Amino acid sequence: MTPEQCKAARALLNWGQAKLAEAAKCSQSTVARFEAKDPKHQIRPRTIESIRRTLEVEGIEFVENGRFGVVMRRDG
Structure with a gap:
């Protein structure tokens, strides 16, 4: 996960850094x-992996097939 992917994932979830930090059990300053x-x-x-797993649980998928991006799964 790149820093840009992290920002984009937060934007899709409408999460601030503090919410992501709380969910990933790290500090806002770390994010x-x-x-x-x-x-x-x-x-x-391991902290980056924790952040990534937290975002994936919320429906984010990371695209890393020669291009980098994020998408949100639609449940239902």
Whole structure:
């Protein structure tokens, strides 16, 4: 998951950074640093995976087949 995919996924869910952080059990500043690609702070791979899994549970699918994007599943 790229920082851009994370931002796009949040937009599809209409979630702020704080809501994602709460759901993924990390801090809002961690989400902000990841999305900003802050070179001073490396985000642990397991934290990024936790964020990704949280978004997937909410219906987000990550597209990574030579192009990068996100889509939202329609349940029903």
